[in-house]
Amino acid sequence: xxxxxxxxxxxxxxxxxxxxxxxxxxxxxxxxxxxxxxxxxxxxxxxxxxxxxxxxxxxxxxxxxxxxxxxxxxxxxxxxxxxxxxxxxxxxxxxxxxxxxxxxxxxxxxxxxxxxxxxxxxxxxxxxxxxxxxxxxxxxxxxxxxxxxxxxxxxxxxxxxxxxxxxxxxxxxxxxxxxxxxxxxxxxxx
Amino acid sequence: xxxxxxxxxxxxxxxxxxxxxxxxxxxxxxxxxxxxxxxxxxxxxxxxxxxxxxxxxxxxxxxxxxxxxxxxxxxxxxxxxxxxxxxxxxxxxxxxxxxxxxxxxxxxxxxxxxxxxxxxxxxxxxxxxxxxxxxxxxxxxxxxxxxxxxxxxxxxxxxxxxxxxxxxxxxxxxxxxxxxxxxxxxxxxxxxxx
Numbered sequence: 001x002x003x004x005x006x007x008x009x010x011x012x013x014x015x016x017x018x019x020x021x022x023x024x025x026x027x028x029x030x031x032x033x034x035x036x037x038x039x040x041x042x043x044x045x046x047x048x049x050x051x052x053x054x055x056x057x058x059x060x061x062x063x064x065x066x067x068x069x070x071x072x073x074x075x076x077x078x079x080x081x082x083x084x085x086x087x088x089x090x091x092x093x094x095x096x097x098x099x100x101x102x103x104x105x106x107x108x109x110x111x112x113x114x115x116x117x118x119x120x121x122x123x124x125x126x127x128x129x130x131x132x133x134x135x136x137x138x139x140x141x142x143x144x145x146x147x148x149x150x151x152x153x154x155x156x157x158x159x160x161x162x163x164x165x166x167x168x169x170x171x172x173x174x175x176x177x178x179x180x181x182x183x184x185x186x187x188x189x190x
Numbered sequence: 191x192x193x194x195x196x197x198x199x200x201x202x203x204x205x206x207x208x209x210x211x212x213x214x215x216x217x218x219x220x221x222x223x224x225x226x227x228x229x230x231x232x233x234x235x236x237x238x239x240x241x242x243x244x245x246x247x248x249x250x251x252x253x254x255x256x257x258x259x260x261x262x263x264x265x266x267x268x269x270x271x272x273x274x275x276x277x278x279x280x281x282x283x284x285x286x287x288x289x290x291x292x293x294x295x296x297x298x299x300x301x302x303x304x305x306x307x308x309x310x311x312x313x314x315x316x317x318x319x320x321x322x323x324x325x326x327x328x329x330x331x332x333x334x335x336x337x338x339x340x341x342x343x344x345x346x347x348x349x350x351x352x353x354x355x356x357x358x359x360x361x362x363x364x365x366x367x368x369x370x371x372x373x374x375x376x377x378x379x380x381x382x383x384x
Contacts, residue, residue: 021262025255034247047251054258062267130246149243155210174204181239188238190231
């Protein structure tokens with residue numbers, strides 16, 4: 001049996017099935033946390049903000065129009081929440097491109113495993129390289145990369161969310177990935 | 191690499207890695223890849239980049255779902271729905287009153303004050319409001335008498351105006367409900383029918 005659609009789950013919640021909201025959380029938690037992590041660069045904060053976003057969406061669930069996509073709504077609320085957090089950090093509004101003086105020395109370990117001491121070292125190297133490569137992208141590319149590769153939104157959803165023509169989304173993602181390829185060349189296999 | 195412009199093939203490779211390359215373009219890309227070592231290597235690099243990005247996703251903390259579910263408040267929309275129901279009830283009551291008013295004047299037709307005007311009716315409504323304000327000061331009994339007199343005055347002057355006032359009240363109630371239920375623009379869902 002096909003899993004229920006997002007819209008069906010929303011309706012179930014509105015009809016009194018609170019657990020159906022848990023299914024929505026399960027469905028989107030990894031994508032939302034990862035998207036927020038790429039914007040906020042703090043795992044714990046990404047979880048906290050993701051929780052806030054889910055609560056906020058829950059509170060406004062009766063305002064969800066089933067003619068629209070739940071995922072774009074959720075990520076829009078997530079995007080706004082992340083911007084609020086960044087504002088609170090007293091960074092500039094456009095500062096999804098952070099200057100990072102304080103984080104130059106910070107290391108990021110990949111969650112997936114290359115076992116053993118050498119593997120762990122490689123994980124740290126690669127994790128840090130990916131983190132810096134993404135952080136070093138111009139904001140317009142970084143945000144789309146985060147939405148596509150961490151939020152796992154479709155091109156159409158990104159176009160809707162960012163209010164951009166579909167062609168522009170494709171073009172920016174292409175350019176963003178070209179930049180990442182150059183920055184991460186030593187970790188890529190020919 | 192020969193003198194061919196590979197830009198379009200690079201874009202197609204990028205779309206291919208996303209599973210978004212149309213069939214016709216895929217055939218042309220495959221034909222090109224058969225003859226181009228650089229683009230084949232580029233294809234591998236792209237696949238490698240996608241894998242690397244996927245590998246860098248962080249795991250969600252165990253128990254996150256439970257944490258969210260435990261923190262869920264009483265849904266605001268239940269209160270809004272109840273509130274909406276109350277407004278609907280109030281609106282229905284007002285509409286009923288308007289209908290009764292119209293019925294009253296229909297049945298008692300002909301006994302209308304000659305020369306009644308809209309201005310006079312509004313003045314009567316003003317009288318009613320002033321009387322209600324006095325009620326706020328504690329003169330409850332006198333207020334009810336006053337309200338009764340004001341309404342009676344209104345009815346005697348012009349039944350049409352009385353009906354209009356009743357309908358206006360219903361309209362204002364409906365307008366208030368619609369404004370209260372309107373979602374904030376920043377959190378309005380995005381149109382997917384682009």
